Amino acid sequence: MTYLAAINAGIVEEMRRDDSVFTMGQDIRSGTYGVYPVEEFGSRIRNLPISEAANVGTAVGAALAGLRPVLDITFSTFLYSAADQIVNQAAKSRYMFGGQADLPLVIRATMYYGGSQAAHHTDRPYPMFMNVPGLKIVAPASAADAKGLIKAAIREPDPVLVFEDGNLWGLFAVEGVVEVRGSIAG
Incomplete structure (x- = not known):
């Protein structure tokens, strides 16, 4: 299972476990x-427009109403x-x-570098958010970490930012050994 597949599997498992979880x-x-x-899952998997502030605001409202976005x-x-x-x-x-x-x-945010990504796509903002009281920050380093941390984040009663490294998305975990198959970043 790849790092990305592990994250998605964790989300799907939590959606099956709890009807209030949606993505x-x-x-x-x-x-x-x-x-x-x-x-x-039908409408529990929703496409959104390009409007990050509105999307986070919508997710905050849904969470305050008892859902787990x-x-x-x-x-x-x-x-x-x-x-x-996020902060206020x-x-x-x-x-x-x-x-x-x-x-x-839970807010998933992917960090990229290399692969001809533009400057607006390659920053690492997690240090700034680490200093915000009330937020929890995780950055999984392996497929096993990714699945366990996303499941724990979904069950958490407080907001969690999950920073994923896009260059790890294609890593496979095989009997405790990590190997690369293909390239996600380009």
Whole structure:
């Protein structure tokens, strides 16, 4: 199983376990960034427009309403466009509501480098978000880490940013040994 397949498997397992879990993102139904069983989940797999601030705001609202959204931002650098929603809404909601509100939100953001990616696609914004009270940050290093951490993030009552390295997406975990088959980054 590749790193990317492990993440998607973890999300699908959690969607089967809990009806309040759903995933959304740009081109998510097309299979570009993983394969989800659209026939099984229907509207729990949602395509979104290119509007990161609106997408994070929608996910924050869904989480406050009792759902467990898994939002795929795709390019981690576009988190800057949604920083207000992440920092001032998602991260602070528990505190703003006196501990009475959970915000079970997972935001997946992929970091890229190489492969002729432009500057807007190759930044590493996780250090900035690591300093925000109320946010949890994870950066899986292997397929096993990726699956376990995405499942734990989905079950978490607070917002979690999952930073994936796009260059790891094609790595396979085989009996504890990691090997590369093909190249995702280009």
